[in-house]
Amino acid sequence: MSGVRVRRARTGDMSTIARFNVALAEESEGLQLEARTAEEGVRGLLANPALGRYLLAVSAQGEILGQLMVTTEWSDWRNCMIWWLQSVYTAPAHRGRGVFRKLCEQVLEEARKNGCLLRLYVERGNARAIAAYGALGFRRSAYEVMEYGGSG
Numbered sequence: 388m389s390g391v392r393v394r395r396a397r398t399g400d401m402s403t404i405a406r407f408n409v410a411l412a413e414e415s416e417g418l419q420l421e422a423r424t425a426e427e428g429v430r431g432l433l434a435n436p437a438l439g440r441y442l443l444a445v446s447a448q449g450e451i452l453g454q455l456m457v458t459t460e461w462s463d464w465r466n467c468m469i470w471w472l473q474s475v476y477t478a479p480a481h482r483g484r485g486v487f488r489k490l491c492e493q494v495l496e497e498a499r500k501n502g503c504l505l506r507l508y509v510e511r512g513n514a515r516a517i518a519a520y521g522a523l524g525f526r527r528s529a530y531e532v533m534e535y536g537g538s539g
Contacts, residue, residue: 390446390447391444391445391446391447391452391485391486391489392444392445392447393442393443393444393445393489393490393493394442394443394445395440395441395442395443396433396440396441396442396443396454397433398430398433400441400443400451401426401429401430401433402426403451404429404441404443404451404454404474405422405425405426405428405429406422406425407451407453407454407474407476407478408420408425408428408429408474408476409422409425410476411474411475411476412425415510415513415516416510429441432456438458439456439457439458439459439473440456440457441454441455441456441457441474442454442455442456442457442490442493442494443490444477444486444487444489444490451478452477452478452481452486453475453476453477453478453481453486453487453489453490454474454475454476454490455472455473455474455475455476455487455490455491455494456472456473456474456475457470457471457472457473457494458470458471458473459471459503462504465504467502467503467504468501468502468503468504469503469504469505469506470494470498470503470504470505470506471505471506471507471508472491472494472505472506472507473507475487475490475507475516487519488523491523492523495523495524505525506528507520507525508532
């Protein structure tokens, strides 16, 4: 996708990322996130890089077209970092134009250089996302995700 570059998110990107996260929750899971909570969550990550990072696909004009968040987990079994892709979103007007691919290829390259394993979770019924991830080489894992507590 020509003219699109990938960069790390900055504090000034917070409202767009939060807006994208609210839209993502609604589109993928039918969840109504409170905008203020989403913004505070983004602010928390941007203020503490140890929690993770957002990468943004940005047009030549500076418009944010898409995003993804990378968080990390140490694997003592594999003696490597596992990078989790989260909050993956492309603005509707820019879907099908390679925005997600551009973001993901950046992360794939960084992961290869750093010897990291990549993982993500996806809603079982989100066939479009599953197909997009599969086209980039992701495959189903032997693990089932479980959760406890939290507000969601």
